[in-house]
Amino acid sequence: MTAAVGIDIGTSNTKVVRVERGVGTTVLNRATPAGLDDLLALVVAGLRVATEAGSVDAVGVASMAESGYPLDADGRxxxxxxxxxxxxxxxxxRSLADRLGADALFEATGVRPGPKPSLAVWLWLRAMxxxxxxAMHRWAGVADAVHLAxxxxxxxxxxxxxxxLAYRLPPAxxxxxxxxxxxxxxxxGLRPDRLAxxxxxxxxxxxxxPEVAAETGLRAGTPVVVAGHDHQVAAWASGVRDIGQVADSVGTAEAMLNLVGRVPDRAAVRRQGMSVVRTVDGSTEALLAGTGSAGGFLQWLADRHADGEVSDLLALDSAGxxxxxGGGWLLPYPAGRQCPEPDPAIGVRLVGPPPAHLGVAALEAVSYQAQWVLDSQAALSRRRTAQLSLSGRPLHRSPLWAGIRATLTDAATTLTTVAEPVASGAALLALHRAxxxxxxxLLSQQVQxxxxxxxRYRERxxxxxxxARQPGP
Known part of the structure; x- marks a missing residue:
């Protein structure tokens, strides 16, 4: 019987899951520390617990993207x-984009030039x-740093x-x-040998x-893989692997990966605030769209109206x-809108009369935003969505959330039942690649x-x- 460990280094939390016979058991779930030493200590602790339950045949590491560490010559x-x-x-x-052309950079990489990509971080480090x-001998993305250790x-x-923004995306x-x-x-001012x-x-x-094996309980020589970008790993693990399928991975942020096969117009994708990527298989082109807050928007509202408790915000009575x-709706943009039609200045706003239930209105708001993204992706790719696969722990906080999403879309909708699809997917990918x-x-269920x-929902x-297209007050 094979077993694997998946590590998910997320924006908010780091999770370690042991997977056996397709079933994942979470052995660690703690806030992601900022320091690399603290992160590695957390990973070691999780691996030690995972190996106490039995031998481990492979380890997969997934993480948030566009995040990492400058390392000195000793790896610190x-x-x-x-x-x-x-x-x-x-x-x-911005200066680089002006000089080389934003469309040209996007055509080369599939990534919008902005403050998030690592190339922007390196330019900022060099200037500021x-x-x-x-002193930077090498740069390590967060998953890469764990793999290195x-x-x-x-x-x-x-x-x-x-x-x-420093890796070329060739034509389909x-x-x-x-x-x-x-x-x-x-x-x-870098060279390829300074990166992974x-x-x-x-x-x-x-x-x-061998020295890591002794510290963690792993066998020396156990295969380890960087499984990849957390949202992409969750998509693969949820079975989203064919053209026409869409994976919606919900965490603090939300990402929609739409497998389109080939993108007709990369420049149009950039103008809508989205990206072009290759999926886990390395060959299928997809549109990737992000929303800075999904579960994060619920937390933002809970901090202001429910003493920080999202469960209280979403609690329903018999009339839920x-x-x-019903009532008005919320615009869910505590930090602007990334896509579609990017607007960094837009904020949270109530439109119309007060909603009948703030928590329900919050779920509807993030669902409207997500469907707007999906409709925009369909227009860009000239391909309708055939199947929508939802995954992520926040979706399990309310049974209404997935149902609202299924109501707004014309596609068959499923919900991955695993609470930690990224970590579980990293484990499965590690076994597969080894x-x-x-x-x-992963197991999923149909959403009605x-x-x-x-x-009514399509009208709203x-x-x-x-x-959302109107300027704020």
């Missing part, structure tokens, strides 16, 4: 985690913290490399590169170092379902639309979009 982090959600100046990346930049090899996955049908792009790195090697499909996995599609497991997806509200969606 020179700063705390530099995260995608950190606020920083954008002067350097030259001593740190000069476990195996001694600095590797990443193409799904993470593809979020850096052409093979991905095994390294970062030298010309793009030159713009930040990019793992591709078919590459053999790295192996756990009667609140659906040749020890099949490609069976809310009876009698389809037309049109009104929501119209109001």
């Amino acid at each position: 982090a020179l700063t705390p985690l530099l995260s995608w959600r950190d606020g920083r100046d954008v002067i350097e990346i 913290h030259p001593d740190t930049f000069a 476990l195996t001694g090899e600095l590797r990443t996955d193409h799904t993470l490399a593809g979020r850096t 049908g052409e093979r991905l590169a095994g390294s970062f792009d030298a010309d793009l790195l030159t713009e930040a 090697r990019v793992g591709l499909i078919g590459d053999p996995p790295s192996r756990v170092r 379902k009667d609140a659906l599609a 040749g020890l497991g099949d490609e069976a997806p 639309p809310v009876d009698g509200l389809g037309d 969606l049109r009104d929501f979009i119209a109001s």
Whole structure:
């Protein structure tokens, strides 16, 4: 019987899950620390608990993208985690985009030039913290840093490399590169040998170092893989692998991965605030759209109206379902809107009369926003959604959430029943890439639309979009 451990280093929490016979058991779930030493200690603690339950055949590491550490020559982090959600100046990346052309950069990489990609972080470090930049021997994405500690090899996955703005995305049908792009790195004063090697499909996995084996309880030589970008890993694990399928991964943020096969117009995708990526299989093109807050918006409201308790915000009385599609609606943008039709200045706003239930209105707001993204992706790809797969712990906080999503879309909708799909998916991918497991997806269940509200919700969606396009007060 094979067993694997999946590690998910998320924006808010780090999870470690042991998977046996397709069933995952969470052995650790704690806040993600900023310091690399603290993060590695957390991972070691999780692995130690996981191995106490029995031997482990493979380890997979998934993480948030666009986040990492500058490392010195001894592999020590020179700063705390530099995260995608950190606020920083954008002067350097704007200057680069002006000089090279934003559309040209997007055509080359599939990534919008802005403050989040790693290339922007390196430009910022060089300009604002030259001593740190000069001392940086290598850069490690957050998953790459954990892989380095476990195996001694600095590797990443193409799904993470593809979020850096320093990795070329070739035309559909052409093979991905095994390294970062030298010309793009030159713009930040770097070389490919300062970054991780990019793992591709078919590459053999790295192996756990003997000293790490003694510390964690793993066997020396256990295969370790960087499974990839957390949202992409959850999509693969949920069975989203065919053109026409969409994976919606909900956490603090939300990401919609729409497998379209080939993107007709990359520049149009950039203008809508989305990205073009290759999926876990390395060949299928997809549209990736992000919303900065989904579960995060619920927490934002709970902090202001429910003493920080999301469960209290969403608590329903016997008349809870009667609140659906009632009253006004919320615009769920505590930090602006990334897509579609990007608007960094828009904020949270109530449109119309007070809603009948604030928690229900919050679920409807993030659902309207998500459906607007899906409709925009369909227009860009000229392909309708055939299946929508939902996953993520926040979706399990209320039985209404998935039902609202299924009501708004015309596609068959499923909900992955596993509470930690990213960590579980990282474990399954590790087994698969080590040749020890099949490609069976995580368990899911069909989601039924809310009876009698389809037309009403589509009407309210049109009104929501119209109001979201209006400038704020």
